[in-house]
Amino acid sequence: MTVERNSGPLLRLENVVQKFGGLVAVNNVSFEIRKGEVKGLIGPNGAGKSTTFDLVTGVRPPTSGEIHFNGIRVTRQPAHTRSPMGMARTFQIVRLFRGLSVLENVQMGMHPAFPDGLLPSILRSAERRRQEAESRKRAMKLLDFVGLADRAGERIETLTLGQLRLVDIARALASGPDLLMLDEPAAGLNDAETRNLAEMLALLKKRGMSMLLVEHDIDFIMSACDTVVVMDHGTKIADGTPAEVSRNREVIAAYIGRRAADVTV
Numbered sequence: 428m429t430v431e432r433n434s435g436p437l438l439r440l441e442n443v444v445q446k447f448g449g450l451v452a453v454n455n456v457s458f459e460i461r462k463g464e465v466k467g468l469i470g471p472n473g474a475g476k477s478t479t480f481d482l483v484t485g486v487r488p489p490t491s492g493e494i495h496f497n498g499i500r501v502t503r504q505p506a507h508t509r510s511p512m513g514m515a516r517t518f519q520i521v522r523l524f525r526g527l528s529v530l531e532n533v534q535m536g537m538h539p540a541f542p543d544g545l546l547p548s549i550l551r552s553a554e555r556r557r558q559e560a561e562s563r564k565r566a567m568k569l570l571d572f573v574g575l576a577d578r579a580g581e582r583i584e585t586l587t588l589g590q591l592r593l594v595d596i597a598r599a600l601a602s603g604p605d606l607l608m609l610d611e612p613a614a615g616l617n618d619a620e621t622r623n624l625a626e627m628l629a630l631l632k633k634r635g636m637s638m639l640l641v642e643h644d645i646d647f648i649m650s651a652c653d654t655v656v657v658m659d660h661g662t663k664i665a666d667g668t669p670a671e672v673s674r675n676r677e678v679i680a681a682y683i684g685r686r687a688a689d690v691t692v
């Protein structure tokens with residue numbers, strides 16, 4: 428079998444629209460993420476960031492427009508089909524399994540088609556035991572990568588919010604994604620945890636991971652991302668490097684306003 432490699436952008440949104448009744452939450456938005464690119468999505472409250480993120484992750488299909496991933500049209504593909512295609516996401520309110528260990532939670536990311544159905548206790552056959560050993564090994568590697576290998580055996584509920592976010596990233600990475608989508612990864616983190624997260628994302632970027640980040644923390648976005656899409660009232664008003672968007676008058680007027688001085692780079 429020949430595998431055709433797609434040389435185009437990894438993710439492409441084309442004239443995407445999302446209406447809720449009479450409200451146009453996302454208004455004709457287009458942007459791309461290239462392989463290895465880290466893209467931020469920012470904008471003031473109600474700008475349409477979460478709705479756009481939901482469209483990319485497949486929470487709901489757009490009213491109109493198209494979304495392509497790896498050259499495949501995914502516009503109307505439901506969320507659960509996207510992980511096997513190479514898309515993985517983290518959640519702002521981390522959705523990990525209470526009662527399971529940190530390691531088991533990471534292992535859950537490896538079974539996107541059966542998130543509830545492959546608990547270690549039912550892995551009885553020799554083949555399944557082999558798979559389980561392999562999955563533990565991979566999960567340990569990922570925990571090591573996010574700096575939490577020493578917590579592997581602990582129950583997930585003993586971790587801090589900052590640590591949970593890292594476990595959630597490890598869980599998302601466990602599926603071996605081409606695109607990692609992070610929903611407000613710095614929300615609720617203290618300064619040290621935010622710095623730790625930023626280092627982790629920088630390391631992932633160095634390894635070539637493509638990412639989409641929705642985040643309120645402007646400083647975090649500006650330092651973590653190669654390019655940033657700025658939305659306001661559902662419309663994309665800028666798309667460029669952090670330096671470019673922070674100089675953009677429309678962005679300053681619409682979004683940054685009085686904080687313009689804070690983000691001058």
Ligand SMILES: Nc1ncnc2c1ncn2[C@@H]1O[C@H](COP(=O)(O)OP(=O)(O)OP(=O)(O)O)[C@@H](O)[C@H]1O
Nearest residue numbers: 447450451452470471472473474475476477478479
């Ligand atoms: N399920 C929904 N039904 C109706 N309106 C919605 C729905 N989801 C979002 N909206 C509206 O769409 C607009 C965009 O909301 P969205 O949450 O995408 O913005 P946001 O940029 O993520 O804002 P925030 O920074 O406050 O999270 C808002 O006016 C919001 O009230």
